[in-house]
Amino acid sequence: MASSPQLLDRPRVLVVGGGYVGLYVALKLQKKIANAGGIVTLVDPLPYMTYQPFLPEVAGGNIEARHAVVSHRQHLKQTELLQGRVTSIDHANRTAVVAPADGGDNFEVPYFDVVIAAGAITRTFPIKGLAEKGIGLKTIEEAVALRNSVLDRIEVASSMTDPAERARALTFVVVGGGFAGIECITEMEDLARAAVKNNPRVKQEEVRFVLVEAMGRIMPEVTASQAEWVVEHLRSRGIEVLLNTSLDNAEGSLKLINLPDKSLAQDFEADTLVWTAGVQANPMVRSTDFPLEPRGRVRVLADLRIAGDEGIIPNAWAAGDVAAVPDLSGSGLPDGTCVPNAQHALRQAKRLAKNLWASRWDKELKDYKHKNLGAVAGFGEWKGVANINILGRIGLKGPLAWLAHRGYHGFAMPTFERKIRVIMNWILIFLMGRDTTQLIDLDNPRGAFVAAATPAPKPAAAPAAEQPKAAGSAERVTADSK
Incomplete structure (x- = not known):
């Protein structure tokens, strides 16, 4: 010690x-x-x-x-x-x-x-390939990496010609139907829509979002009717919601199983796998x-x-x-x-x-x-659900719930200084729109410098050319020697 x-x-x-x-x-x-x-x-x-x-x-x-x-x-x-x-x-x-x-x-x-x-x-489970392929949403570093990954996959897919590779790049899967999973997949879907609008080589219908939940319903913190509304809302945005379904294997393609009968539900490939199934x-x-x-x-x-x-x-x-x-x-x-x-x-x-x-x-x-003050969740800009317990139970959906979500969390953010910074972010997004600028090479920030500072290899020296003999010299030597 x-x-x-x-x-x-x-x-x-x-x-x-x-x-x-x-x-x-x-x-x-x-x-x-x-x-x-x-x-x-x-x-x-x-x-x-x-x-x-x-x-x-x-x-x-x-x-x-x-x-x-x-x-x-x-x-x-x-x-x-x-x-x-x-x-x-x-x-x-x-x-x-x-x-x-x-x-x-x-x-x-x-x-x-x-x-x-x-x-x-x-909290994870011993699923093959999960540690190698998945990413959580528990740290700020994971959130930043996920944002950049969504933007990167859309940009990379826009230059792909192979349909299978393109589909894999544009498929995003979130496992876990709690608050974290629902808010994650809806914010990602909003971000992807904004990015696709700026990229004419990708169509919105090519982008696939899949939510996988092992239980028969999502978001246990809200009422059953609100949870059903959330599922309908997600599906109206093109998000596939698979209930009573579990991720069985993540090696190569993703294998999803129906939990009631353990049968294979779906088998497909995806570059992005987000795990939010508990802590x-x-x-x-x-x-x-x-x-x-x-x-x-x-x-x-x-x-x-x-x-x-x-x-x-x-x-x-x-x-x-x-x-x-x-x-x-x-x-x-x-x-x-x-x-x-x-x-x-x-x-x-x-x-x-x-x-x-x-x-x-x-x-x-x-x-x-x-x-219990209730529960609030945001599903991207002007979308959300809330269950507020102040003067009785008040159920909210859509823009009002989204405002309640931002109001509560803006107030709950620790320290006055951080509250102001977050609120200013929201004001800028409202005035200027969502920033879809992609940051690349964050995991290798010295790559460009190392390449510039590494001397280029010297080209190999060309072999010396053989000198041609003067015409008639051999004959003259022979003749003179006689």
Whole structure:
């Protein structure tokens, strides 16, 4: 174990993860803890928090990628930031092991309180070819790559003459019919329509979008009638919706099966495969001494303290997707815990920060309770669905739902500075239209420079030409010698 970097020698609140929960806990506590003589330390491999509900809009070109993230350095001025991963926690001895993002030696970080806010990762299944061919929609990098891939495939296909290759390039498949999958495929379809309008060598009817969902309905967060309307809306835009269908194999062509009878549903080729079929708790919690429930989440009470069979674990807290937080409203998952989404994570973070601070002064802790505000989803410009619970349940479709979606997420975007940047993006898109400029070679930015800086090979020297003999010289030598 290497020596620790220069850490501030104060009682430490260690925040593991810089997503929704980690960012807000640090924001709410950094000043209070510092004034009390302590320090908040946040550990995350990324230097920013990603507002994941905006990833479909980033993929669709409606929001600049940097505006959908919140810089830790810019907004956590009084927080000690460590860029790396917590690989293990020994709470009995109040220490965590951190692996630096730059690949250096691991080091230990002592703490007084710990907040587990490591979030979730994409949940996948052992499907052949999925890891090699698929892409998720959980990070800002994936959203940017997906946007560029859609534009690239349309541009490349416009120059293809082989019908099979052209069809493969223009086929886009999204697996998962939850909010992320529906918003992703509709934003991609909007982006593709805009790109095709600018490219006379591609026709809109050539572009194929396929949504694959294993359940018998999509978007469980909205009512059944709204879900049916969404399916009709998708199909009216030419998007194929395959319910009770699963991806069986992604090696070569995509093989889809009907789940009721396990028969082959479709077999076709596609260059673009997006996986949005669920999330799972960050597996780093398995390297801790905290109690976990069957789904791999940290067990917590409603006041967000970690607790196991033997009772409450002092000075240990957790919230967000990595924690099994009881849903006191009764509208959560079948096991009685909160649904893993941004709405819960943001609210839980604020309650956790208040409870942690109250625990320092032996004040009463309050349980996390919430009123479900409903659900909003955007399907591209002026299209969407919403289920709003304010003065009773209000169901919205179309432009009003789209405005509700933007209004809610614009308000929920962390920090005033980021709200303004996102709103300005929307205003520019409204005035100027969607930007379909393709950025290429982002995975190889030095390619052009390396080619220019590499000396060209010298041409091989031509063999010396044989000198012709003077006419009659051989005869003269022979004659003179006689």
